Amino acid sequence: MKTTYTTAALLLGLSAAAQEAPATTFADDSTAPRTKYLTEITVVGRNSKSDYQQLPEIVGTSIYAGKKNALIVLDNxxxxxxxxxxxxxLAKVPGIHVWESDASGVQIGIAARGLSPNRSWEFNVRQNGYDIAADPFGYPEAYYNPQLQAVQRIEVVRGQGSLQYGPQFGGMVNYILRNGSEITKPFEFETQQTFGSNRLFNSYNAVGGTSGKVHYYAFFDHRAGDGWRQNSRYLSDAGFGTVTYRLTKQFSLSAELMRSHIRSQQAGGLTDAQFAQNAQQSFRARNWMDITWTNPALTATWQLNENTRWTTKLSATIGDRNSVGFMPGAGIRVADTINKATLAYNNRVLNEDSYRNYVLESRFITDYRLGLMNNTVSFGVRGYTGNTHRLAEGKGTTGSDYDMSLAPGGRYDRDINFGSQNVAAFVENIFRINKKLLLIPGVRYEWLKGDASGRIGYKANGQDSLLQNVSRSRSFVLAGVGAEYHVTPLTEIYASYAQAYRPIQFANLQAPAAINYVVDQELKDSKGYNVDLGYRGKVRNFLQFDVSAFYLQYNNRIGNVTENGVTRVTNVGNSVSQGFEGYVEFNPVRAFTTSTTADLIVFGSYSYLDARYKQQSNKALENKRVENAPQDIFRGGITAGYKGFLITGQVSHVGATFSDANNTEAASANGQVGLIPSYTVTDLSASYKFGKGFTLKAGVNNLADKRYFTRRAGGYPGPGILPADGRTAFVSIGAKF
Known part of the structure; x- marks a missing residue:
């Protein structure tokens, strides 16, 4: 199989086998020829200043032909x-809706096409190709996300990506960590130190090297600060190490380990009146969250021949999420003050989750001849087992610092075990009908099982109130098809249709045995499909674009229905999201001059979204707008550069959204329900490369000091309005030796 070096990866590969690639230099990514096949070992694009690229048809053992996708190169x-x-x-990825509610971005919440950004749970979130969410089936919240300084690139795949990666209507987000595979000497040291507003300090330090058949890389990242709001201190430490041993030129083994610890003070929510008065204020000083995440992985890669590649990855998620705080049911309207009877604060509430998940994935790709054309088939299998142990509603101390100790005589009201198992297999094929037309059908088989058991409270006589004996297993097949038509060597029309699903969540399996709250025994997974049709590509080295229309059908949405005094967890109806996503980037310096020292990049991304509830069992929701679904998202900017200096101005506009399915506009007294107004934010950043391996960066976020919020939380970490940060600044210096 022929390998062509192109735009898709910058400088680095995913494995130490990069050292086997022949040295090739291009003046710029945009001038590279089109890719037919790209392994995970590509070294390209050293002089490109663009951070946005398209994924090529094939990367490693994965097929991306015909799919809506984007590749973000973090160095740029x-x-x-x-x-x-x-x-x-992600400014150049159209339609990405971001929740900005955590100090210093310690947790990332993103979504698209009218789906919820809650800890990115509508995306299949991965790191180096393996799952990192709490449980990708029963509880897909991504409490941990890698520190982006440690990320080499981000792959975003929509629609048909569900066939290769499984659940989530939103698609797949894969954070590819730096592994130093471009380092050819025995030892290299990299450091970056950052200082910023609100006592921000970040220190990133890494070492790597190659010696004989062994390649290694490791980093440690520390970040701490006070946060823009009161009571929003945070501390984040992350360490990563990877070693690759090449037994032969064709076969390698890699071992890696990531460990992350985050502790953040939760400032809590605000009412609308409090937000208008002072968005930085906080009425919760005793709320904390603590997250410890460990991800080990072993990978075997075998390049059987020029046309065939096989990878097997064994990975685990060992995570703990703890929270302690004063969280009364009435929300922020209840002040956290000294109890006059005890002369101390009231007891806080404790919640502990432990996640233990183990995954084996094996993938195979090869070329074969059919008629006159060379076709490609990729297939793989997956086995998964996971357990979540949840201790909730414990009686904590009356203190103020992070403390998960039970009060004397205290206990956890809830003690529940959730289990999930999964076996899956997929096959996808590129049929090259001719030199211009590709057809990419695929199919995926899924078997899922989820169960729940344990205590959900105590009865009046003090005995345990046990969870219903709940277990759900099912199997089904997802299918899809994609196509590409190469209009020119650098542009293509693409289209795809793919079925998707969202499994029943753990929260839907823990109804008590009480007669007024039941789980529908016929409860079904949410199913539907994504459709994409677009045109993308490049015009020489000065213009790149991707414009497309989409349609997302989301059936069997799960919710609560109350009838005759009984609340039933059931499938309430369907929603439809449809609209337009477009991105364009233009470089007038390259278009109209021959300058090699100056640069100018102008870009814009825009999405129009119409997301509404359809065919509802609750007719009051019929044709209502889906919550957290802004109609318009625009992000644009200009980057100007001369030699080693770059400066970028960027604007982000997000339209108004509703916080509930009833489309309530008037704000509730507790700030949990109501309209989320539109907002526009401007950012400015600059960088300068000097000497040999030295870089200076600086920037100002929210230059106009805009007051806005992206989220009304119904519970933790609110409840209430969670303000986004006002104006902040940073400066950073980095070096390689």
Missing amino acids: VQGNVVTNTMRQV
């Missing part, structure tokens, strides 16, 4: 990567 992002500012990092 002109923005605040240190604080995971996703509106800047």
Whole structure:
């Protein structure tokens, strides 16, 4: 199989086998020829200043032909990567809705096409190709996301990606970590130190090297600060190490380990009146969240021949999520004050989750001849087992610092075990009908099982109130088809249709045995499909674009229905999301001059979304707008550069959204329900490369000091309005030796 070096990867590969690639240099990514096949070992694009690329038809053992996708190269992002500012990092991916409610971006919440950004749970979130969410089936919240300084690139795949990666209507987001595979000497040291507003300090340090058949890379990242709001201190430490041993030129083994610890003070929510008075204020000083995440992985890669590649990955997620705080049912309207009877604060509430998940995935890809054309088939299998142990509603101490100790005589009201198992297999094929037309059908088989058992409370006599004996197993097949037609060597029309699903969540399996609250025994997974039709590509080296229309059918949405005094967890109806997503980037310097020292990049991304409830059992919701679904999202900017200097101005506009399915406009007294107004934010950043391996970066987020919010929380970490940050600034210096 022929390998052509192109735009898709920058500088680095995914494995140490990059050292086997022949040295090739291009003046710029945009001038590279079109890719037919790209392995995970590509070294290209050293002089490109663009952070946005398209994924080629094939990367490693994965097929991306015909799919709506984007590749973000972090080294070229002109923005605040240190604080995971996703509106800047994903500015060129149209339609990405970002929740900006965590200090310093310690947790990332993104979505698209009218889906919820809640900890990115509508995406299949991966790191280096393996799952990192709490449980990708029963509880797909991504409590941990890698620090973006440690990320080499981000792959975003919509629609048909569900056939290769499984659940989630939103598609797949894969964070590819730096592994130093471009390092050819025995030892190299990299460091970046950042200082910023609100006592922000970040220190990223890495070492790597190659010696004989062994390649290694490791980093440690520390970040801490006070946060823009009161009571929003945070601390984040992350360490990663990987070693690759090449037994032969064709076969390699890699081992990696990531460990992350985050502790953040939760400032809590605000009412609308409090937000208008002072968005930085906080009425919760005793709320904390603590997250410890460990991800080990072993990968075997075998390049059987020029046309055939096989990978097997064994990975695990060992995570703990703890929270402690004063969280009364009435929300922020209840003040956290000294109890006059005890002369102390009231007891806080404790919640502990432990996640233990193990995954084996094996994938195979090969070329074969059919008629006159060379076709490609990729197939794989997956086995998964996971357990979540949840201790909830414990009686904590009356203290103020992070403390998960039970009060004397205290206990956890809830003690529940959730289990999930999965076996899956997929096959996808590229039929090259001729030199211009590709047809890519695929199919995926899924077997899923989820169960729940344990205590959900105590009865009046003090005995345990046990969970219903709940277990759900099912199997089904998902199918899809994609197509590409190459209009020119660098542009193509693409289209895809793919079925998707969202399994029943753990929360839907824990109804008590009480007669007034039941789980529908016929409860079904949410199913539907994505359709994409677009045109994308490049015009020489000065213009790239991707414009498309989409349609997302989301059936069997799960919700609560109350009838005759009984609340039933059931499938309430369907929703439809449809609209337009477009991105264009233009470089007038390359278009109209021959300058090699100056650069100018102008870009814009825009999405129009019409997301509404359809065919509802609750007719009051018929044709209502889906919550958290802005009609318009626009992000644009200009990057100007001369030699080693770059400066970027960027604007982000997000339309108004509703916080509930009833489309309530008037704000509730507790701030949990109501309209989320539109907002426009401007950011400015600059960088300068000097000497040999030295870089200076600086920037200002929210230059106009706009007051806005992206989320009304119904519970933790609110409840109430969670304000986004006002104006902040940073400066950072980096070096390689």
